[in-house]
Amino acid sequence: MEKKRILSILVKNESGVLPRIGGLFARRGYNIDSIAAAKTENPKITRMTIVATGDKSTLEQIEKQLLKLYDVLELKVLDNENSVSREHVMLIAGNSEETRANLIQVANLFHANILNVTEESLMLELTGKPTKIDSFIKLVEPFGIIKLARSGLTALEKR
Amino acid sequence: MKLNGAEIVLECLLEQGVDTVFGYPGGSVLNLYDALYKYSDKIRHVLTAHEQGAAHAADGYARSSGKVGVVIATSGPGATNLVTGIATAYMDSIPVVAITGNVPVNLLGLDSFQEIDITGVTMPVTKHNFIVKNIEDLADTIREAFLIANTGRKGPVLIDIPKDITVKETEYVKKVIEPVSNYYADITSDQIKEVVDLIENSQRPLIYAGGGVIASEAYESLKEFVEKIDAPVSSSLMGQGSFDNTDDRYIGMLGMHGTVTSAYAVTECDLFIGLGTRFSDRVICDIKSFAPNAKIVHIDIDPAEVNKNIKVDLQLLGDVKCILDILNKEIKPKNNKEWLDKVYSWKKEYPLKMVEEDDEMVTPQYVLETLNELAGEKAIITTEVGQHQMWTAQYYKFKYPRTFISSGGLGTMGFGLGASLGAQVANPDKRVINVAGDGSFHMNCNELVTAYKQQIPIIELLFNNNVLGMVRQWQRLFYGKRFSQTTLDRDTDYVKLAEAYNVRGYRITKKSEVRDVLTKALSENTPALIECVIDRDINVLPMIPAGGSINKPIVNIDI
Numbered sequence: 001m002e003k004k005r006i007l008s009i010l011v012k013n014e015s016g017v018l019p020r021i022g023g024l025f026a027r028r029g030y031n032i033d034s035i036a037a038a039k040t041e042n043p044k045i046t047r048m049t050i051v052a053t054g055d056k057s058t059l060e061q062i063e064k065q066l067l068k069l070y071d072v073l074e075l076k077v078l079d080n081e082n083s084v085s086r087e088h089v090m091l092i093a094g095n096s097e098e099t100r101a102n103l104i105q106v107a108n109l110f111h112a113n114i115l116n117v118t119e120e121s122l123m124l125e126l127t128g129k130p131t132k133i134d135s136f137i138k139l140v141e142p143f144g145i146i147k148l149a150r151s152g153l154t155a156l157e158k159r
Numbered sequence: 160m161k162l163n164g165a166e167i168v169l170e171c172l173l174e175q176g177v178d179t180v181f182g183y184p185g186g187s188v189l190n191l192y193d194a195l196y197k198y199s200d201k202i203r204h205v206l207t208a209h210e211q212g213a214a215h216a217a218d219g220y221a222r223s224s225g226k227v228g229v230v231i232a233t234s235g236p237g238a239t240n241l242v243t244g245i246a247t248a249y250m251d252s253i254p255v256v257a258i259t260g261n262v263p264v265n266l267l268g269l270d271s272f273q274e275i276d277i278t279g280v281t282m283p284v285t286k287h288n289f290i291v292k293n294i295e296d297l298a299d300t301i302r303e304a305f306l307i308a309n310t311g312r313k314g315p316v317l318i319d320i321p322k323d324i325t326v327k328e329t330e331y332v333k334k335v336i337e338p339v340s341n342y343y344a345d346i347t348s349d350q351i352k353e354v355v356d357l358i359e360n361s362q363r364p365l366i367y368a369g370g371g372v373i374a375s376e377a378y379e380s381l382k383e384f385v386e387k388i389d390a391p392v393s394s395s396l397m398g399q400g401s402f403d404n405t406d407d408r409y410i411g412m413l414g415m416h417g418t419v420t421s422a423y424a425v426t427e428c429d430l431f432i433g434l435g436t437r438f439s440d441r442v443i444c445d446i447k448s449f450a451p452n453a454k455i456v457h458i459d460i461d462p463a464e465v466n467k468n469i470k471v472d473l474q475l476l477g478d479v480k481c482i483l484d485i486l487n488k489e490i491k492p493k494n495n496k497e498w499l500d501k502v503y504s505w506k507k508e509y510p511l512k513m514v515e516e517d518d519e520m521v522t523p524q525y526v527l528e529t530l531n532e533l534a535g536e537k538a539i540i541t542t543e544v545g546q547h548q549m550w551t552a553q554y555y556k557f558k559y560p561r562t563f564i565s566s567g568g569l570g571t572m573g574f575g576l577g578a579s580l581g582a583q584v585a586n587p588d589k590r591v592i593n594v595a596g597d598g599s600f601h602m603n604c605n606e607l608v609t610a611y612k613q614q615i616p617i618i619e620l621l622f623n624n625n626v627l628g629m630v631r632q633w634q635r636l637f638y639g640k641r642f643s644q645t646t647l648d649r650d651t652d653y654v655k656l657a658e659a660y661n662v663r664g665y666r667i668t669k670k671s672e673v674r675d676v677l678t679k680a681l682s683e684n685t686p687a688l689i690e691c692v693i694d695r696d697i698n699v700l701p702m703i704p705a706g707g708s709i710n711k712p713i714v715n716i717d718i
Contacts (some may be wrong), residue, residue, distance in 0.1 A: 010368040016278060016290075023282055057466060064463035070307060 004033065005052050005059050008154050009066060009075040013039050013046040017071045024069065030054060030062050034152030041067060045073065049085075049154045080157045087130045087156035090136065094121040095144040095145070103143045110136045121146060160332075164294055164325040165194035168258065168424030169202060171301035174336050178230050179203045179220065179584055183212040186273060192323035204672075205613055206583060207577065208605040209512055210237050210352035214257065215577025216584070221253050223539055223565045223582035225376065227308050228255045234262055237597075238319070239280065243571060245671070248286040248315040250568025252374060254308040255303075255315040263323035264292050277319050286314035290597025294327040302334065309339040312461040313374055341375065341460065341569070344485060354456055354473055355489050357459030361430035363498040364390040367413055369486020370397030371435015371459055372568065373560040377401070377480035381434065384483050386714075389495045390432075391502045393421040395442055397567040398435070400557035410502060414442035415703050416549045419712055422703070425450050426710040428449075430608020432456045435479040438468040439706070443590050448708040458482050509714070514697060521624055521670050523547065524692050526677075527554040530592065530620065533677050538590040539564060539582045543575035546628035549699040551594045573602030580609055581618040585598030590618070590681060597623040597647060608662040610686035618680050619662075619688040622655060624695040632698050635652060636716060657688035663690045 011017045025032045028101050033051040033055065040047045052062050078085065094103050097119065107114060107124050110132070116123035126136050130153055137148070162170065173179070177242075180202060184192045187408060197205050207213040210232045211482040217228030218650075232241050238259040246254045254345060262271040286584050287307050289300050297320070299323050304316040342563075360366060367664045372381055381402055385392055392402045393413040402409055411418030425431065436442075438457075443449045446469060457471040458479055463473040513524040525551060531558040534540075536558040542548040557563045564582055566574040579593035600621050627645040634642050657664030663685060665676045673691070680687040701712035 016282075019279065020231055020282060057470075061467060067462070068463055142334065 002053055002055055003063075005058065006042070006078040006083070006153065007050045007052060007063065007066070008076045008078050008083070008155055008157060009048050010040070010073055011046050011048055011153065012071045012073065013044050014071065015034075017046065019099075020049075020069055021066070024065055025052075025062075028061070030063060032059060034150075036152040036154040051153050076157055083155050083157045084151060085126055085129065085153050087133050087152040088127045089133050089148065089155050090115070090123065090125045091137070091140065091148040092121050092123045092146040093140045093143045096120065096155060099143055103140070106143075108138045112136065128139065160330070161328050161332040163190065163194075163328045164297055164320065165190040167195050167199075167297050167299060167331050168325070169198045170318070170331055170333065171298050172229060174199060174334055175227065176226070177202065177306050177470060179205065180229040180231055181205045181207060181220070181581065182217040182231030183207060183210045183213055183233070183237060185237045185260065186264060187234035187322045188237075188239060188325075189229060191231060191258070191260065191320075205580070205609070207542070207580070207609045208321070209603065210240035211244050211573070212580070212603055212606040212609060213282060213508075215247065215571075215574050216257070216581035217257075218244060218248045218253050218574075219257050219541060219564055219578030219581030220585045221255055221581075222578070223561050224585040226585070227305055228253070229258070229580060229700045230255065230259045232276070233273065234260045235275045236430070238275050238277040242280060242284065243273055243316045243479070244577070245281055245317065246392055247566050247569045247571045249286070249575055251282045251370060251566065253314050253315065254313040254420070256274050256304050256308055257317040259314060259317065259319050261319050261321045264315045264321045264324075265373055267321065269453065271347055277317065281317050283313070285317050287463075288317040288319070288320040290321070291324055292399040294319065294329045296325050297324060297329075298331060298334075298335060305336075306339060311341060312557065316669065338479040341478045342481045344475070344481045346475050346477060346482065346485075350473070350475060351485060351489055354475065354486065357430055357454055357456065357473065358388050358490055362472050362495065363428045364388055364430040364432065364495065365424050365428035365453070366390050366392045367431060367433045368392060368394045368398040368401040368434060369434060369436025370395065370401075372398055373458070374403035375435060375479040375481075376560070377435070377483055378560050379478050380483035380487060383487050385694070387487060387490050387492050389493045390501065391419065391424055391499060393417065393424065395439065395567070396435055396565060397550055397556040399563040399565075400553055402561045403558045404556040404559060407503070408499070410506060412552060412711075414439070414444065415705070416553065416701065416711075417703075418511060419507040419701055419714065420502060420711050422701070422712050423505050426452070428453045430454050430456065432458070433471075434483070435460070437461075437464045443469055444703045444705070444709045446712055461515070467668065484659070513550075513700070519670055521667055521673065523690050523691075523693060523695050523697065525670060526620070526667075527594070529673050531555050532672070533681055534590050534592060536562070538562065540566065540587060541575045541579040541582055541591065543592045544570045545596045546560040546697070546699050547594050547599075547622045549629075552553050565708070572599040575599065575601055576606045576619065576655050579596045579619075580606060580613075580615050583615045583617050592618045592620055595621045596628060597621060597625060597649070601649070601651070604656070607657065607662050607686070607688065611661040614683050616686050621688060621690045622693050623653065623690050624693045624697070625649070628695065629696070629699065631695070632702075633717070635698075635718070637705070653690040659700045663687045667691045
């Protein structure tokens with residue numbers, strides 16, 4: 001059975017690390033749902049949050065193969081119990097003046113921020129759990145989504 | 160002491176105890192070769208005909224000696240020519256350090272002349288690779304590369320050095336390098352107890368030795384283990400030589416071209432102990448029929464190999480030798496006479512036999528058995544890839560590790576000749592014979608010139624059947640005898656070709672000539688090529704078709 005798994009990995013902040021990880025997933029046929037990366041408090045180290053999908057043995061292989069990469073320093077499997085995860089979305093939606101008020105209502109309901117306003121459309125942003133982002137997008141969809149950018153999941157282990 | 164980058168590279172090689180490198184010069188490595196000129200009394204450079212040959216030679220050097228093989232090539236085509244050699248080493252976990260030149264740092268990324276992103280190209284076929292853009296990082300990068308190549312599961316590492324880095328100067332401080340020790344076991348006392356219990360309760364254990372036994376120098380420990388638990392031993396292609404093939408308990412290879420005895424033993428065993436192996440698809444064949452009655456114990460240094468190709472019942476992670484040494488202390492000697500008698504009866508009933516011998520026909524079996532008798536157990540046998548490779552693995556009795564050198568994982572035709580050069584350079588006191596087919600020979604036969612020029616007295620034993628025999632065998636079995644592009648009939652005069660390279664050439668067409676020619680070639684300390692003309696319809700048997708049941712080997716093919 002296919003499952004999702006959140007992997008939080010620390011890697012060396014060097015050029016070539018991302019292709020090593022991307023290449024590993026590509027050549028071994030692993031499914032990658034999202035990948036989010038940026039340097040940590042230590043500029044020599046980058047934290048990557050990878051969401052991967054696969055059956056049990058594939059997920060086990062993904063972990064082991066990642067750990068074999070010389071640039072991977074640490075790998076943790078995260079879940080709802082041991083971590084907090086968030087995603088960020090930015091989107092431009094709306095198609096007419098008449099519906100704008102309703103769109104603002106949806107935005108307020110989710111506590112989404114309005115970043116930019118034009119005559120026809122609004123640019124909105126929201127941070128939250130992926131499920132929240134999903135339902136936000138679902139409710140905005142009828143107003144017409146013109147552009148959308150999701151950050152991919154990022155997560156942090158609780159202390 | 161202030162040195163330039165090229166000198167630092169060589170000093171760092173000396174730190175690692177490197178006294179031989181293989182390679183080919185070019186624009187981006189001019190400074191490196193200038194330094195090699197200066198260091199020629201300390202480091203021997205073996206110039207090959209082609210960078211691929213150099214990469215295979217470094218690999219053969221490593222396989223036959225246990226040391227790290229080093230290969231140097233220039234940027235662009237020089238670097239890409241290494242790729243097949245690096246990939247071959249990667250698939251078989253061989254420690255090789257490849258050093259490539261590149262264009263100066265300020266020309267990187269501009270599609271400059273002979274620029275190639277070789278770290279990008281070799282990412283999937285190296286354990287790790289580096290590009291050095293800062294002279295201050297050079298020495299430590301080289302040290303790290305050797306450490307990575309040698310640590311845990313071994314493998315190739317590439318270091319790409321832009322030309323200006325080899326010119327720049329910096330302070331060099333010599334470092335004393337501690338030898339890498341992989342002698343560790345990541346196992347608990349519960350696991351030891353569990354495996355000891357499994358062994359003690361087993362009636363029909365089978366030991367299966369892979370290349371990891373050779374990599375971890377576990378020959379003696381395996382011998383003791385086998386005697387203690389009184390089990391038959393099978394091996395993979397890579398594991399040939401990890402256990403004395405002339406020992407009664409040895410039952411031959413397992414898998415696609417393994418023996419019938421091994422196939423039956425794996426089917427009937429109740430405990431299967433895989434040592435230093437990755438359970439290749441060429442061995443497991445059909446996963447459902449593999450060791451159906453057995454608990455499987457997997458001992459390996461690479462955690463990612465456990466439960467990858469086959470689900471195992473018990474895993475012991477660590478160095479094979481270290482774990483065997485622990486187990487040897489814990490296990491009480493066993494007696495499995497009943498099981499061994501059964502195995503021996505299979506061995507008697509199903510010997511490896513190629514074709515009915517007659518007086519005239521030269522068969523690979525006869526040639527290899529005669530070579531075995533004349534060259535002996537200390538000789539190093541390298542191979543190309545194809546039928547001749549399997550015949551060599553089947554009929555030559557390897558007694559010691561590092562005496563059989565072959566491209567197992569990647570199956571690289573053209574590997575053997577280069578590898579034999581490296582093996583001979585590493586072992587000047589031994590005879591090195593490369594067994595080849597005519598297909599493989601034509602891929603990299605240019606390296607005969609290296610054997611002559613560098614006075615490397617290898618013997619090229621060429622089985623000429625004028626076809627791509629292994630592919631032809633598959634076409635016969637599975638493609639309705641449509642021999643598409645596998646009938647070579649190139650009419651090459653191999654004796655003349657050898658002589659053109661200043662290598663002595665012999666031609667064998669009759670069985671009666673085999674012994675004399677082999678004796679003569681072995682008695683001379685110069686390179687030689689021996690062409691053995693053989694029938695094109697001899698098959699490699701037994702054979703289990705890809706994905707077929709391991710307990711149903713094909714033992715006869717109608718021609």
